[in-house]
Amino acid sequence: MLQQVVKTRQHATNSFQLVIPELTVRAxxxxxxxxxxGCGKSTLLDLLALIxxxxxxxxxxxxxxxxDQTDVASLWAxxxxxxxxxxxxxxxxxxxxxxxxxxxxxxxxxxxxxxxMNRLPGAxxxxxxxxxxxxxxxxxxxxxxALSGGQRQRVAILRALSHAxxxxxxxxxxxxxDKRRARLIVDDFRSLARDEGLSIIMVTHDLDxxxxxxxxxxxxxxxxxxxxxxxxxxxxxxx
Amino acid sequence: MINSGSQRMRVFNLAAAxxxxxxxxxxxxxxxxxxxxxxLLILMGLKEGTIETLRDxxxxxxxxxxxxxxxxxxxxxxxxxxxxxxPGVAFMTPTILPASSMIHLSSGDSxxxxxxxxxxxxxxPLLLENGAAIPQNGECVLSSEAARRLGTKxxxxxxxxxxxxxxxxxxxxxxxxxxxxxxxxRAGNLARVYTPLDxxxxxxxxxxxxxxxRRGWNGESARPYMSFDGVVVLSETPLDPxxxxxxxxxxxxxxxxxMTAVSFKSLTGLGLPxxxxxxxxxxxxxxxxxxxxxxLQRKLRGRGAVVFPYAREMELELPNGQLAVMGLSISAxxxxxxxxxxxxxxxxxxxxxxxxxxLQAVLPNDMFDQSSELQVVxxxxxxxELPLKVAGASSLKTALIPAELMGMLRxxxxxxxxxxxxxxxxxxxRAGYRGxxxxxxxxxxxxxxxxxxxxxxxxxxxxxxxxxRIQVLDRGLSRLxxxxxxxxxxxxxxxxxxxxxxAVERERKDxxxxxxxxxxxxxxxxxxxxxxxxxxxxxxxxxxxxxWCLAQVINSAFGHELAVGQAICRLxxxxxxxxxxxxxxxxxxxxxxxAWKATLIDPAEAIREE
Numbered sequence: 001m002l003q004q005v006v007k008t009r010q011h012a013t014n015s016f017q018l019v020i021p022e023l024t025v026r027a028x029x030x031x032x033x034x035x036x037x038g039c040g041k042s043t044l045l046d047l048l049a050l051i052x053x054x055x056x057x058x059x060x061x062x063x064x065x066x067x068d069q070t071d072v073a074s075l076w077a078x079x080x081x082x083x084x085x086x087x088x089x090x091x092x093x094x095x096x097x098x099x100x101x102x103x104x105x106x107x108x109x110x111x112x113x114x115x116x117m118n119r120l121p122g123a124x125x126x127x128x129x130x131x132x133x134x135x136x137x138x139x140x141x142x143x144x145x146a147l148s149g150g151q152r153q154r155v156a157i158l159r160a161l162s163h164a165x166x167x168x169x170x171x172x173x174x175x176x177x178d179k180r181r182a183r184l185i186v187d188d189f190r191s192l193a194r195d196e197g198l199s200i201i202m203v204t205h206d207l208d209x210x211x212x213x214x215x216x217x218x219x220x221x222x223x224x225x226x227x228x229x230x231x232x233x234x235x236x237x238x239x
Numbered sequence: 240m241i242n243s244g245s246q247r248m249r250v251f252n253l254a255a256a257x258x259x260x261x262x263x264x265x266x267x268x269x270x271x272x273x274x275x276x277x278x279l280l281i282l283m284g285l286k287e288g289t290i291e292t293l294r295d296x297x298x299x300x301x302x303x304x305x306x307x308x309x310x311x312x313x314x315x316x317x318x319x320x321x322x323x324x325x326p327g328v329a330f331m332t333p334t335i336l337p338a339s340s341m342i343h344l345s346s347g348d349s350x351x352x353x354x355x356x357x358x359x360x361x362x363x364p365l366l367l368e369n370g371a372a373i374p375q376n377g378e379c380v381l382s383s384e385a386a387r388r389l390g391t392k393x394x395x396x397x398x399x400x401x402x403x404x405x406x407x408x409x410x411x412x413x414x415x416x417x418x419x420x421x422x423x424x425r426a427g428n429l430a431r432v433y434t435p436l437d438x439x440x441x442x443x444x445x446x447x448x449x450x451x452x453r454r455g456w457n458g459e460s461a462r463p464y465m466s467f468d469g470v471v472v473l474s475e476t477p478l479d480p481x482x483x484x485x486x487x488x489x490x491x492x493x494x495x496x497x498m499t500a501v502s503f504k505s506l507t508g509l510g511l512p513x514x515x516x517x518x519x520x521x522x523x524x525x526x527x528x529x530x531x532x533x534x535l536q537r538k539l540r541g542r543g544a545v546v547f548p549y550a551r552e553m554e555l556e557l558p559n560g561q562l563a564v565m566g567l568s569i570s571a572x573x574x575x576x577x578x579x580x581x582x583x584x585x586x587x588x589x590x591x592x593x594x595x596x597x598l599q600a601v602l603p604n605d606m607f608d609q610s611s612e613l614q615v616v617x618x619x620x621x622x623x624e625l626p627l628k629v630a631g632a633s634s635l636k637t638a639l640i641p642a643e644l645m646g647m648l649r650x651x652x653x654x655x656x657x658x659x660x661x662x663x664x665x666x667x668x669r670a671g672y673r674g675x676x677x678x679x680x681x682x683x684x685x686x687x688x689x690x691x692x693x694x695x696x697x698x699x700x701x702x703x704x705x706x707x708r709i710q711v712l713d714r715g716l717s718r719l720x721x722x723x724x725x726x727x728x729x730x731x732x733x734x735x736x737x738x739x740x741x742a743v744e745r746e747r748k749d750x751x752x753x754x755x756x757x758x759x760x761x762x763x764x765x766x767x768x769x770x771x772x773x774x775x776x777x778x779x780x781x782x783x784x785x786x787w788c789l790a791q792v793i794n795s796a797f798g799h800e801l802a803v804g805q806a807i808c809r810l811x812x813x814x815x816x817x818x819x820x821x822x823x824x825x826x827x828x829x830x831x832x833x834a835w836k837a838t839l840i841d842p843a844e845a846i847r848e849e
Contacts, residue, residue: 046843082759089757100752104260
């Protein structure tokens with residue numbers, strides 16, 4: 001749950017300001033963030049992924065259960081990078097536009113990595129089971145280079161889910177595949193996430209892809225504030 | 240919270256997987272490192288092996304364990320026995336005066352050769368470690384040069400001839416010696432013959448006039464030879480400088496100075512008669528022997544000059560005080576001419592040396608008390624007590640004794656002289672030991688033994704230099720090695736820095752992803768460090784393998800002249816760990832820049848790079 005978070009990015013003389021008045025995701029929700037390129041979708045994801053430090057923040061909490069709550073705002077205030085990394089490792093999954101698989105590990109090792117980093121038991125069986133559901137069992141022994149674009153994205157989604165995080169962030173996970181296949185991937189993603197009971201925030205420029213699946217949709221309102229200054233406000237779209 | 244140790248293990252596995260994935264690049268780096276290491280190890284191995292071999296040779300060659308005195312002096316037997324018992328001493332034998340140990344050797348038909356006779360004894364490493372046994376009585380061992388000159392070899396018999404001159408006659412004794420071995424050239428290149436100490440001592444005794452009954456060598460007890468501090472020449476005509484120079488040529492003398500009446504009086508206690516000129520001929524810091532006086536007399540024949548030897552400040556001890564004495568042997572006729580007291584024993588002679596003539600004195604008037612005999616003591620090397628017949632009195636302040644007696648007493652300052660009442664004569668005691676030949680157990684014992692002897696005031700000769708030369712060589716080679724090593728290390732370091740840095744640049748996105756999925760900055764820092772360490776370990780392993788193979792080749796190609804267990808190229812086992820530690824340190828240091836660079840990666844930017 002975010003309230004009044006501002007991130008300003010400075011590029012040479014141009015500055016871009018992303019303002020998030022409020023963003024809330026409940027357990028099991030599928031939230032779509034839709035916008036054209038340059039409106040701050042990725043910036044929003046980086047903030048949520050705890051790898052980008054907000055400039056202003058009034059409230060930024062990750063509350064997964066009653067006991068397990070993290071005040072991200074105060075961690076950033078302390079610059080406690082190890083704690084942030086620990087939260088990322090345990091609770092967050094991230095699907096990159098281009099997969100973000102480690103080229104030097106096999107698909108299986110890529111999938112096992114987050115679980116091993118969290119020392120979760122039963123990792124091998126879980127990977128096999130998930131791979132079967134995503135239809136990538138054949139690829140397990142291969143290196144990511146040897147996969148097709150669609151397979152790679154499926155594996156990337158699996159990796160983001162493998163350690164059973166509470167929140168999965170997906171940055172245009174289907175940008176590199178054709179529309180029909182993208183639809184299948186997102187469907188599988190959605191159903192897997194629902195079975196796991198985790199929340200998804202998916203960024204895309206393709207409203208059609210997510211319209212029927214999303215529990216909530218956020219959009220951006222971009223305004224030219226000054227000559228070199230752009231402000232983008234992220235708001236929840238009415239259902 | 241997951242403990243950081245297992246996270247580091249995870250990073251290590253990832254770093255290893257990355258190296259495996261990029262195995263071509265990894266192989267290049269490992270090869271580059273091995274290519275620096277292997278020659279350095281070879282160089283170090285050559286240095287170590289060469290130095291060790293040189294040391295081994297020193298250890299094996301007894302010449303380097305030898306200590307001998309640099310000067311000739313008396314060593315009493317007790318001192319020598321103590322030295323022999325010192326820890327670190329493997330063998331010691333006393334030696335005699337170098338001049339007494341020269342001996343004529345001949346083998347059958349060859350001319351005789353003058354060679355140095357060296358005593359030996361059981362356990363002599365010089366002989367035993369150069370392939371010879373210890374000679375027993377009637378046997379000898381020759382150095383290779385001695386065998387070459389004599390044209391003889393082991394198993395043959397040679398003849399040793401000892402010569403001496405006694406009362407003007409040349410005498411010879413002979414002994415047949417069986418050559419039991421010839422030493423290798425390593426034992427020294429001088430012509431030497433090694434025999435038991437007994438034989439050497441007998442040769443010396445014979446030369447001094449004694450008889451050796453068990454060898455059938457004739458002789459009596461040895462009479463002390465005469466020695467003087469100088470000679471005074473008196474002449475009625477002044478001697479010009481050319482004549483004076485002529486007097487010191489071929490007489491064994493070195494200096495001829497004219498004397499004033501005062502200096503003449505203070506030297507001799509005698510007045511210089513009017514019209515006579517006095518000259519002092521001597522050898523600075525040396526003794527004048529009787530043959531020099533004879534040579535001088537021959538040169539001055541017909542000039543009417545008077546020659547008489549002197550000894551400075553000679554005193555005899557009487558029961559009631561000191562008695563300054565001066566030796567004077569001149570004819571009565573000459574004494575009257577010079578207006579000096581007439582000595583009853585006549586003129587100087589090296590033939591008439593019977594004790595009845597020698598042991599007399601003419602006392603100053605004030606000491607003359609009608610007693611016919613005086614018991615006096617002369618203190619030279621040892622205390623010498625002898626009776627003197629009082630032959631008269633004179634107006635001089637000093638007592639007069641025969642010049643021959645004075646000469647023998649002066650010899651007592653250098654050698655032990657004793658009085659034998661039975662024969663009634665003076666006897667020259669055996670010279671005793673004038674040196675020694677000592678071998679340490681190991682070369683490492685030598686410096687301490689040398690230090691011990693030098694601190695006792697004895698200058699010694701030892702091959703400490705050879706040991707030090709090797710140490711200097713060792714230091715020089717070490718310095719050279721380190722120079723080359725620094726060069727190699729700088730090169731290897733630069734390659735590692737560049738490669739690891741470039742790897743981080745290439746891996747920006749992957750490292751960003753790792754940060755994204757939960758690795759902390761500090762974990763990412765370790766990524767290049769682990770990679771550097773892995774490359775170092777592989778590099779050392781391959782470098783050591785390369786070194787080992789090349790060392791085998793070198794040792795088999797150049798090692799044929801070495802003894803078993805020696806090697807041209809060899810490294811102590813600990814060096815592999817040293818090489819590993821040093822390379823690891825280098826690799827880790829080289830990876831620090833890359834590691835720092837890795838921590839600067841902003842995952843938000845890196846993950847979107849293509």
